[in-house]
Amino acid sequence: MGKAIVITSGKGGVGKTTSTANIGAALAQQGHSVVLVDADIGLRNLDVVMGLENRIVFHLIDVLKGKCSLQKAVIKDRRIDGLFLLPSSQVDEKDAVNEEQMLHLVTQLKKSYDYVIIDCPAGIEQGFRNAIAGADEAVIVATPEISSIRDADRVAGLLAAADIPTRLIVNRISAAMVKRGDMLSKEDVIDILALDLLGAVPLDDAIIASTNKGVPATLEGTSPAAMAYEVVARRLNGEVVDDVNSNVGFFARIGRAIGLSPAA
Amino acid sequence: MQQVWNDIKGLITGRRASKEVAKGRLHLVLAHDRTGLDGAKLQEMRDEITAVIAKYVSIDAEAVDIQIERVSRESTELRVSSPVRNHNTLS
Numbered sequence: 001m002g003k004a005i006v007i008t009s010g011k012g013g014v015g016k017t018t019s020t021a022n023i024g025a026a027l028a029q030q031g032h033s034v035v036l037v038d039a040d041i042g043l044r045n046l047d048v049v050m051g052l053e054n055r056i057v058f059h060l061i062d063v064l065k066g067k068c069s070l071q072k073a074v075i076k077d078r079r080i081d082g083l084f085l086l087p088s089s090q091v092d093e094k095d096a097v098n099e100e101q102m103l104h105l106v107t108q109l110k111k112s113y114d115y116v117i118i119d120c121p122a123g124i125e126q127g128f129r130n131a132i133a134g135a136d137e138a139v140i141v142a143t144p145e146i147s148s149i150r151d152a153d154r155v156a157g158l159l160a161a162a163d164i165p166t167r168l169i170v171n172r173i174s175a176a177m178v179k180r181g182d183m184l185s186k187e188d189v190i191d192i193l194a195l196d197l198l199g200a201v202p203l204d205d206a207i208i209a210s211t212n213k214g215v216p217a218t219l220e221g222t223s224p225a226a227m228a229y230e231v232v233a234r235r236l237n238g239e240v241v242d243d244v245n246s247n248v249g250f251f252a253r254i255g256r257a258i259g260l261s262p263a264a
Numbered sequence: 265m266q267q268v269w270n271d272i273k274g275l276i277t278g279r280r281a282s283k284e285v286a287k288g289r290l291h292l293v294l295a296h297d298r299t300g301l302d303g304a305k306l307q308e309m310r311d312e313i314t315a316v317i318a319k320y321v322s323i324d325a326e327a328v329d330i331q332i333e334r335v336s337r338e339s340t341e342l343r344v345s346s347p348v349r350n351h352n353t354l355s
Binding site for chain 2: 145146149150153154157178180181182183184185188192194
């Protein structure tokens with residue numbers, strides 16, 4: 001039985017879909033079978049970020065309406081073994097879905113895949129409730145900005161009320177701005193939201209280029225953001241991994257390696 | 265270390281790092297958000313609390329101040345402050 005993880009944020013445009021695509025691709029690269037579910041009904045985007053838009057025949061709503069089998073709607077990513085996508089509908093049929101149906105769908109998928117990664121729509125209405133219905137865990141994506149953090153806090157409260165364990169990805173961190181004191185650091189964001197950190201992803205031009213091409217950065221190479229997402233994927237899988245861009249000094253690293261100082 | 269340096273820089277230039285401003289604003293906004301009270305309800309509560317205090321002691325209704333502060337994810341503190349006019353100075 002696999003594990004279902006919902007990627008959410010409250011606010012739109014902070015990198016939910018990009019995070020879903022990259023975490024999914026990284027998990028597949030690490031040898032797991034993964035299905036990505038686009039739960040943003042009416043505003044689908046995971047397909048274009050993944051570069052699979054030309055392959056869609058059936059979608060999530062077709063499955064729920066019984067127009068096709070679940071297997072038929074799931075697209076296999078041919079670039080890598082073990083990566084699949086269940087696309088959303090581009091027509092606004094939000095009311096066609098309820099929480100029970102989503103729970104059933106996700107439970108079905110968990111039988112066939114190690115990981116079911118659900119890309120949640122922005123907002124906290126029915127679309128959000130549908131997306132979290134079958135989730136065992138949640139990941140909140142927040143950028144170090146007031147509006148994003150405020151919405152993340154709201155969503156964290158709703159997830160806590162739904163008893164879903166939640167961790168945080170701080171996205172688009174600019175090291176230079178943090179250094180100047182003009183951007184909240186990942187520590188600041190963790191402190192304010194009181195959530196456990198799953199990963200810190202740096203602001204990285206490679207993400208925009210990879211979205212342009214429809215190739216998730218983690219499939220393409222070793223850009224800073226791609227490496228951060230690989231760390232995120234390993235942590236989701238229960239591994240204990242250090243941050244890539246940790247600014248720990250040379251001697252502290254050695255001390256940690258030989259067990260003199262505690263791991264950060 | 266970076267934090268200390270930013271603080272010193274702030275003292276010298278008289279400019280507060282914008283992230284400190286953001287932190288302060290977020291603490292306030294989140295504290296209010298977490299109570300689930302909107303502006304109108306908060307005003308209503310303030311008026312009622314003011315009326316209760318005024319029933320027992322002499323106060324300036326305009327000076328009653330309500331502050332909501334987040335203590336942790338689980339708890340938020342509501343603080344009401346109200347200067348009381350001393351009884352013995354009233355004519």
